[in-house]
Amino acid sequence: MIALPQSWSLEGKVAIVTGAARGIGREIVRVLGERGALIVASDRREDVRALASDKVAILTGDVSDEASARAAVALASERFGGLDILVNNAGRSLNKPFLETTAEEWDAIAATNARGNFLHAREAVRAMVRRGGGGAIVTVASVASVVALDQTAAYGASKAAIAQLVKTIAIEHGRDGIRANAVGVGVVETDILEDIVEDSRATLASYGDAHALGRVAQPGEIAEIVAFLAAPAASFITGTLVMADGGYTAR
Numbered sequence: 001m002i003a004l005p006q007s008w009s010l011e012g013k014v015a016i017v018t019g020a021a022r023g024i025g026r027e028i029v030r031v032l033g034e035r036g037a038l039i040v041a042s043d044r045r046e047d048v049r050a051l052a053s054d055k056v057a058i059l060t061g062d063v064s065d066e067a068s069a070r071a072a073v074a075l076a077s078e079r080f081g082g083l084d085i086l087v088n089n090a091g092r093s094l095n096k097p098f099l100e101t102t103a104e105e106w107d108a109i110a111a112t113n114a115r116g117n118f119l120h121a122r123e124a125v126r127a128m129v130r131r132g133g134g135g136a137i138v139t140v141a142s143v144a145s146v147v148a149l150d151q152t153a154a155y156g157a158s159k160a161a162i163a164q165l166v167k168t169i170a171i172e173h174g175r176d177g178i179r180a181n182a183v184g185v186g187v188v189e190t191d192i193l194e195d196i197v198e199d200s201r202a203t204l205a206s207y208g209d210a211h212a213l214g215r216v217a218q219p220g221e222i223a224e225i226v227a228f229l230a231a232p233a234a235s236f237i238t239g240t241l242v243m244a245d246g247g248y249t250a251r
Contacts, residue, residue: 004035005233006232007231007232007233007235008035008227008228008231008232008233009035009036009231009232010032010035010036010037010085010227010230010231011035011036011037012036012038013036013037013038013084013085013230014037014038014039014040014076014080014081014082014083014084014085015032015037015038015039015040015076015083015084015085015086015087015230016039016040016042016072016073016076016083016085016086016087016120016124017029017032017039017040017041017042017087017089018042018043018063018072018087018088018089018090018116018120019042019043019063019089019090019091019140020039020041020042020043020048020051020089021041021043021045021047021048021050021051022045022047022190022191023188023190023191023219024089024140024185024188024190024219024222024223025041025043025087025089025090026051026219027219027220027222027223028087028089028222028223028226028227029041029051029056030220030223031220031223031224031226031227032085032087032223032226032227032230033055033056035227035231037055037085037230038055038056038079038080039055039056039057040056040057040058040059040072040075040076040079040080041056041057041058041059042058042059042060042061042063042068042072042090043060043090044060044061044062044063044090045060046060048060057075057076057079057080059071059072059075062112062116063090063112063116063117063119063120064111064112064115064116064119065119066119068119069116069119069120069122069123070123072120072123073120073123073124073126073127076127077127082127082131082133083124083127083128083131083135084128084133084134084135084136085135085136085137085138085230086120086121086124086135086136086137086138087137087138087139087140087226087230088116088117088120088121088137088138088139088140088162089139089140089226090112090116091112091113091140091159092108092109092112092113092155093109093152093155094108094109094152094154094155095151095152095155096151096153096154097151098151098153101153101154105154106153106154109154109155109158110154110157110158110161112158113155113158113159113161113162114158114161114162114165117139117162117165118165121137121139121165121166121169121180124137125137125169125173125176125178128173128176128177128178129173129176129178132176133177134176134177134178134179135177135178135179136178136179136180136181136229136230136231136234137166137169137178137179137180137181138180138181138182138183138226138229138230139162139163139165139166139180139181139182139183140182140183140185140222140226141159141162141163141182141183141184141185141241142155142156142159142184142185143184143185143186143243143245143248143249144156144159144160145159145160145162145163145182145184145241146160146163146184146241146249147248147249162182163182163184163241166180166181166182166239166240166241167180167239167240169239170238170239170240171239174238174239179229179234179235179237179238180238180239181229181234181237181238181239181240181241181242182240182241182242183222183225183226183229183241183242183243183244184241184242184243184244184245184249185217185222185244185245186207186211186216186217186244186245186246186248187207187208187210187211187216187217187248188216188217188218188219188222189216189217189218189219190219210248211245211246211247211248212246212247212248212250212251213246213247215246216246217244217246221244222244225242225244229242
């Protein structure tokens with residue numbers, strides 16, 4: 001196995017990863033851990049507890065709850081001594097026509113995708129500023145942050161909001177040594193897709209055709225990009241949306 005450059009290492013860094021129980025979040029926990037990070041893995045699902053170890057602390061709760069955001073930052077400090085990285089990964093999707101989307105559905109998507117990101121980023125930045133050592137925030141956004149997709153009014157609006165949020169954080173806190181970036185993710189093969197479409201295998205094939213690479217992403221591919229943006233190797237990258245979409249938006 002080839003050793004990674006020191007600038008890619010996260011040895012001794014402390015990270016919070018939301019939406020950690022499965023899919024992209026679970027892979028992010030794995031990759032950050034392999035790079036040496038100590039992690040608070042947060043999710044509303046109880047199966048996040050399977051990730052617990054001496055280097056991974058577990059927190060269960062709703063990301064849209066202000067108390068959960070504060071608890072995540074507090075746990076990072078109590079268990080590992082501080083906070084260097086926040087990965088805002090938790091998200092929900094809704095595949096529904098605009099005119100059929102209810103106000104309650106809109107609010108539920110916005111609560112997880114936009115409010116949850118805001119709350120965790122705010123608490124993380126407060127902790128990073130207090131400590132004075134800078135830090136990195138990486139948000140898992142979407143191609144829907146920049147292009148319109150059919151039947152995704154609530155989801156697309158929420159993902160556009162978080163792509164804009166990282167820009168504001170970058171501008172306001174760059175002088176504090178805090179970097180904030182988002183990843184514009186294309187379609188990823190996870191079991192979450194089974195929750196929102198009936199024939200997930202056929203849907204994956206059709207989505208793959210829409211990407212220039214002719215396939216959808218694997219969760220580990222997205223996790224590698226997140227790890228890069230959190231590492232010293234990305235020290236001059238901030239306030240941007242890095243597209244990881246297999247060429248979807250290149251068309």
